[in-house]
Amino acid sequence: MTGNVIVLGGDGFCGWPTALHLSQLGYDVTIVDNLSRRKIDIELGCKSLTPIATVEQRLNAWKEVTGKQIDFVNLNIAEDYHQLRDLIIDVEPQTIVHFAEQRAAPYSMKSPTHKRYTVDNNINGTHNVLCAIVESGVDVHLVHLGTMGVYGYGTAGMAVPEGYLHIFVDVEGTTKEVDIPYPSNPGSIYHMTKTLDALLFYYYNKNDELRVTDLHQGIVWGTNTDETLLHPHLVNRFDYEGDYGTVLNRFLVQAAVGHPLTVYGTGGQTRAFINIRDTVRCIALAVTNPPKKGERVKIFNQTTETHRVRDLAELVSSLTGADVRYYVNPRKEDLENELVVKNDGFLELGLQPITLSEGLLEEVVDVATKYRDRCDASKILTDSRWREDIPLDHIGSEIPAMLEEDFIAAD
Numbered sequence: 074m075t076g077n078v079i080v081l082g083g084d085g086f087c088g089w090p091t092a093l094h095l096s097q098l099g100y101d102v103t104i105v106d107n108l109s110r111r112k113i114d115i116e117l118g119c120k121s122l123t124p125i126a127t128v129e130q131r132l133n134a135w136k137e138v139t140g141k142q143i144d145f146v147n148l149n150i151a152e153d154y155h156q157l158r159d160l161i162i163d164v165e166p167q168t169i170v171h172f173a174e175q176r177a178a179p180y181s182m183k184s185p186t187h188k189r190y191t192v193d194n195n196i197n198g199t200h201n202v203l204c205a206i207v208e209s210g211v212d213v214h215l216v217h218l219g220t221m222g223v224y225g226y227g228t229a230g231m232a233v234p235e236g237y238l239h240i241f242v243d244v245e246g247t248t249k250e251v252d253i254p255y256p257s258n259p260g261s262i263y264h265m266t267k268t269l270d271a272l273l274f275y276y277y278n279k280n281d282e283l284r285v286t287d288l289h290q291g292i293v294w295g296t297n298t299d300e301t302l303l304h305p306h307l308v309n310r311f312d313y314e315g316d317y318g319t320v321l322n323r324f325l326v327q328a329a330v331g332h333p334l335t336v337y338g339t340g341g342q343t344r345a346f347i348n349i350r351d352t353v354r355c356i357a358l359a360v361t362n363p364p365k366k367g368e369r370v371k372i373f374n375q376t377t378e379t380h381r382v383r384d385l386a387e388l389v390s391s392l393t394g395a396d397v398r399y400y401v402n403p404r405k406e407d408l409e410n411e412l413v414v415k416n417d418g419f420l421e422l423g424l425q426p427i428t429l430s431e432g433l434l435e436e437v438v439d440v441a442t443k444y445r446d447r448c449d450a451s452k453i454l455t456d457s458r459w460r461e462d463i464p465l466d467h468i469g470s471e472i473p474a475m476l477e478e479d480f481i482a483a484d
């Protein structure tokens with residue numbers, strides 16, 4: 074495969090292995106990243122469980138093992154508009170893959186400062202990308218990483234479709250059929266920015282015929298891909314602390330360091346999941362299957378399976394012997410929900426999903442065990458919460474935590 078691809082946020086957890094995978098497939102890759110995620114590690118006083126190399130070391134190692142060059146540009150897409158536009162003019166990418174957002178829901182709820190940062194960074198960043206593509210005059214296909222969380226985590230009572238809802242409307246006695254964007258229902262400031270992103274895509278697609286693919290990704294677990302295993306400096310980041318750690322990865326590290334598995338509420342939340350190896354494959358499929366000019370925003374549910382959180386905790390516990398502990402849920406969300414998701418788009422393009430197998434879980438436990446001395450146990454539980462009247466619970470209990478209405482003051 075040939076052509077130029079810019080990967081925005083290419084130093085991050087999903088962006089780095091994707092940049093390597095696209096380079097391995099033959100694309101000429103340029104990473105754009107302002108390294109804000111590394112700075113947030115400093116702010117939070119913690120670090121990736123895996124010892125990630127500097128960007129320069131990463132790119133040198135990639136060149137050493139594959140002979141392939143990946144370029145790196147340090148710029149802030151939310152602020153450095155003109156550099157971004159000029160880069161697009163210089164590189165003439167056929168595709169821009171956009172990962173460059175603040176992506177942790179708990180971090181986005183930490184304080185008014187964090188809420189405002191997340192909105193400023195994500196909305197300005199996405200809008201700058203769209204505006205710069207149009208101003209550059211380059212015919213770019215934009216592939217954006219959205220989240221399953223845009224649909225909300227209530228029980229929909231139906232399989233959640235891929236972005237559009239086919240509805241029947243009664244117009245003066247005649248039934249009309251129409252597709253509308255699936256109603257958005259964000260559960261945090263972070264998720265809200267993703268629903269606003271979707272509106273920006275809708276507008277630029279309608280007005281400027283921009284070709285956009287929006288990937289509503291599930292919660293990513295795992296850490297290695299074929300490419301990140303090629304050299305120690307290519308190792309991917311692995312977040313385990315309470316803000317950025319994704320739930321299954323958190324459980325696997327907790328098991329490795331002898332901390333009880335931290336289930337929020339009753340653990341009745343059902344969520345959509347995807348392994349990092351499938352993330353990179355899905356993005357390569359999206360890059361090779363762009364929408365046509367004039368086609369509406371293409372939306373894929375980039376997820377391979379759904380699980381209830383307490384079932385995941387039980388699975389990890391049975392695999393590792395870890396205890397399970399229930400904590401007051403810092404989030405304002407349904408304590409129990411059903412989730413059925415359509416993901417036909419990627420299956421039709423040939424994705425053969427990696428589902429949760431003990432083998433892969435053990436691979437992650439091995440990584441977690443190898444680096445467990447780097448884990449700061451005091452960072453496992455977060456201080457972030459959705460409202461000030463939700464108690465901070467760092468003690469937990471052996472039985473499912475009390476119901477939401479018991480501790481949240483009435484609105």
Ligand SMILES: NC(=O)c1ccc[n+]([C@@H]2O[C@H](COP(=O)([O-])OP(=O)(O)OC[C@H]3O[C@@H](n4cnc5c(N)ncnc54)[C@H](O)[C@@H]3O)[C@@H](O)[C@H]2O)c1
Pocket residue numbers: 081082083084085086087088105106107108109110111148149150151152171172173174175176194198218219220221290291292293294319
């Ligand atoms: N990790 C998951 O489980 C998950 C699930 C669903 C969706 N997503 C989406 O995938 C994308 C990537 O997630 P991730 O887990 O790799 O996050 P990450 O924080 O590890 O990576 C994001 C990268 O973008 C960079 N960045 C942020 N703002 C920037 C800016 N203004 N200018 C330039 N660079 C900037 C950061 O420095 C970081 O390297 C996000 O948009 C996220 O919403 C992730």
